[in-house]
Amino acid sequence: GDLLVIAGRGFSSRLFLGTAGYPNQQVMLDALAASGSELVTLAIRRISLDGYSESLVDVLARATGGRAGGPVGLLPNTAGCLTAKEAVLTAQLSREALETPWIKLEVIGDRDLLYPDVEELLRATEELVNDGFVVLPYCNDDPVTCRKLADLGAAAVMPLGAFIGSGMGIRNPHAIETICARSPVPVVLDAGIGTASDAARAMELGCSAVLLNTAVSKARDPVRMAAAMRDAVAAGRAARQAGRMPMRAFAEPSSPQLGLIGS
Template sequence: DDALVIAGERFGSRLVMGTGGAPSLQVLEDALLASETEMTTVAMRRIDPAQTGSVLDVLRRHGIRVLPNTAGCFTAADAVLTARLAREALETNWVKLEVIADEHTLLPDPVELLEAAERLVDDGFVVLPYTNDDPVLAHRLEQVGCAAVMPLGAPIGSGLGIRNPHNIELIVERAGVPVVLDAGIGTASEAAQAMELGCSAVLLATAVTRAQRPAVMAQAMRDAVRAGRLARRAGRIPVRRYAQPSSPPV
């Protein structure tokens, strides 16, 4: 058994999906099923919980846990309010916390993020913050009680992969909570790399929903996350500057 555990909850899949960017609900549904994800993040700003035929319907139908997020919030106050609305509407105290600095970079605002995290933890939420790749901020977020930390690999939707693997390693080394690589992934090898660096899970949306064939990319990501996790556990060979023959023979 190699389950992912966040705040006491167990997940068989280490791939968390987002729902943004899909061209249609059917495409999204196919991709979610292909990914075998067990938890999917949904922007509170975009959903009407009462509406049928929505993303929420799809998630309920397939037993996929909803993780509401605060996308579109620019201040701690706004994010806290949004999280509370989500808790009421969706009957979950889990929240993916996003506090964005500006529309241009979509990068997190470190000061507002930390403040929002602290307030939400105090308010009984299970907080999973989307953060930059700063090891110091990641540590502070854990210290104020976040249930996981979710550093970016690169800006949202950029597909640039993991710009600074060294920072991700530093975050993992010190973390006492799961580290979830969130944002920037463009292709499967990068999802595998995140796991090899020691992340506990990967969260992505655009890489799947905007691929030419979303359901196929969803399968790719599913396999890549498994591959990276297995490779981490297998203990890779050291890197050597020079060749090494595979002798002595068996």
């Protein structure tokens, strides 16, 4: 039916999930199952570091291998990288280790805000695209940067709704809507989602998918929130396709008032 295609790969689910910050690994796997997500992102830095995370890849493969669509797709990310050089190197290690050219490209210009550095991001995107990667850059809600990333060959653009981990929702819906209206590649809302209505809103604004992590992993009940997000993304997508009613500043009767009684 309504398949999202990025770089030639089809997704039935338009919800992408992160793997960090869960109470434990089982909750993460249960949340992943409840979300229906077919693509998860994980930090390369963490993987290369410790045994726990190295096995995360195996765990994901085993846990999702039996699904109809096969194992969940991996979207390694370059979280923590501060320069294009560092991000490119991280991506290359990732491709070697995980045998996937897909990369969620994060190049951060501020350690506190985790806000993208546009210059470094564009540089790294160009280099990685030229090196054969499928690049999904995490960027700010800047329509010009989004267009330049697409022009450089990014497979999708991933503008932020709000600062990473803030849960503040979409701070500038007009910017996101503008980006979606003009983007030649899929727009994936990344960062800022705090609750289900935020995810629905992203889709209504025209996003092709939503990527989130903390909103699920730090909910009181991550598994239930994952299911909520699944439904919210579906609802927002359907509402967008259904074509919402126009807003009216003043009221209009929905129940016609033609009756005899009391008139």
